[in-house]
Amino acid sequence: MVLTPKQKAELHAAIADYLSTAGYTSALKAFIDDAGLDKESVASIDPKDAGLLEKKWTSVVRLQKRVMELEGQVASLQSELKSADPGGARRKVEQGRQIPRAPHVKTLTGHRSPLSRVIFHPVFADVITCSEDASIKLWDLDSGRLSSTLKGHTASVNDVSLNSDGTVLASGSSDLSVKLWKLGDSNECLRTLRGHEHSVSGVAWINSDELVISASRDTTIKVWEAKSGYCVKTLTGHSEWVRRIITSSVRPLCFSCSSDKTVKVWDVNQGSPSIRELRGHEHVIECLALSNEKASLILMRHMTKTGSEEWAASTEGAAGQGENSVAEGRGGGARSLLGAFIASGSRDKSIRIWHVESGKCILVLQGHDNWVRDVCFHPNGLFLLSVSDDRSLRVWDLEQARCLKTLADAHDHFVSCLAIDPQGSLLATGSVDSAVRVWECV
Structure with missing residues (x-):
């Protein structure tokens, strides 16, 4: 190995310092003569070079030890991988709890009014929030700092949604408009969509980001062409305020909940009427979440445990009470619903999980002491998470159909929204206290 003149000088100085400090005078004299060093420069060694040889040697020994430890871990993992079944390593991660723990790790402050929605960016370590203060804010998760603020709405921003690659943001507001924002250096508003008669x-987003769907207090759902901004369809059927709209990423389906206490399933291609109507809640339905594939597998077990005959009997019994009813609508889109489950949270303080194909409510989760404001499925499929006006955050075990953990007083006021990142490692909650809290999931 060839050393630069500077490196060679530093090495000679370090060796000379070591020999001098250790009292090896004969060896030091011989080294100075052989290396052609200046005796005065050796006597006046730079303080930063003092003890340098010992420090370097200690570092080398420590690194060698660490390398040996890592080699042992690699050998152990290779042995485990050979003996494990395919996908075993992945399942071990999934079997980890990965549930939020107190205390929260960050608090994001900057909004001046209650939070309406919080979402994670699908690509970057960013959180996006909207509020009744008419603003949308982008936050850097690593630093916890505000990155930018999107201004343009003139009233409360009630919901935001990103397209699949996170480049365009849709927002809905009480100013009766939907806005599309191009995220980047300028964060410019691309276009404003108008047509709703109320908030x-x-x-x-739906149909590979070609369409934007909006829900309104005017009781309608509108389908907009993202490129042109034209309203191409209006879905009618709810009799009161449509509170929330969510979509399937693989099918032209959307799901809505309303103050009329129903959840409706729509085939966007077919339009009105809805192809399913789910009834059972006793009060306004505030929120919806569509199950992921892993959660669907767990929830399907609740169907098979019960048995088809028992289900038939329970459905007939509930029909007279108006629960679990199914409006068949036009059946063409119904076959594409197989395996989908919807979770709904209501002001009746309960969460219901529905099998969309059959229209059956398979689980009722009770435990919140006030309105349920938001729900989401954990990416690992094991849990459902919920927040409420009782100020708590709850984790529900889907396999056991019970509350696994409660974080009481998650905020200082009503907890209005939540979101979990795609890896399931971080959870964000928003509140009427105007703050966003970030929780680590372990």
């Missing part, structure tokens, strides 16, 4: 309470 826009929900927005979502």
Whole structure:
């Protein structure tokens, strides 16, 4: 190995310092003569070079030890991988709890009014929030700092939704408009979509980001062409305020909930009427979440445990009470619902999980002491998470159909929204206290 003149000088100085400090005078004299060093320069060694040889040697020994430890871990993992079944390592991660723990790790402050929605960016370590203060804010998760603020709405921003690659943001507001924002250096508003006659309470993307869907207090759902901004369809059927709209990423389906206490399933291609209507809640339905594939597998077990005959009997019994009813609508889109489950949270303080194909409510989760404001499925499929006006955050075990953990007083006021990142490692909650809290999931 060839050393630069500077490196060679530093090494000679370090060796000379070591020999001098250790009292090896004969060896030091011989080294100075052989290396052609200046005796005066050796006597006046730079303080930063003092003890340098010992420090370097200690570092080398420590690194060698660490390398040996890592080699042992690699050998152990290779042995485990050979003996494990395919996907075993992945399942071990999934079997980890990965549930939020107190205390929260960050608090994001900057909004001046209650939070309406919080979402994670699908690509970057960013959180996006909207509020009744008419603003949308982008936050850097690593630093916890505000990155930018999107201004343009003139009233409460009630919902935001990102397209699949996170480049365009849709927002819905009480100013009766939907806005599309190009995220980047300028964060410019691309276009404003107008047509609703009352507050826009929900927005979502569908059909490979070609369409934007909005829900409104005017009881309608509108389908917009993202490129042109034209309203191409209006879905009618709810009799009261449509509170929330969510969509399927693989099918032309959307799901809405309303103050009329129903959840409706729509085939966007077919339009009105809805192809399913789910009834059972006793009060306004505030929120919805569509199960992921892993959660669907767990929830399907609740169907098979019960048995088809028992289900038939329970459905007939509930029909007279108006629960679990199914409006068949036009059946063409119904076959594409197989395996989908919807969770709904209501002001009746309960969460219901529905099998969309059959229209059956398979689980009722009770435990919150006030309105349930938001729900989401954990990416690992094991849990459902919920927040409420009782100020708590709850984790529900889907396999056991019970509350696994409660974080009481998650905020200082009503907890209005939540979101979990795609890896399931971080959870964000928003509140009427105007703050966003970030929780680590372990």
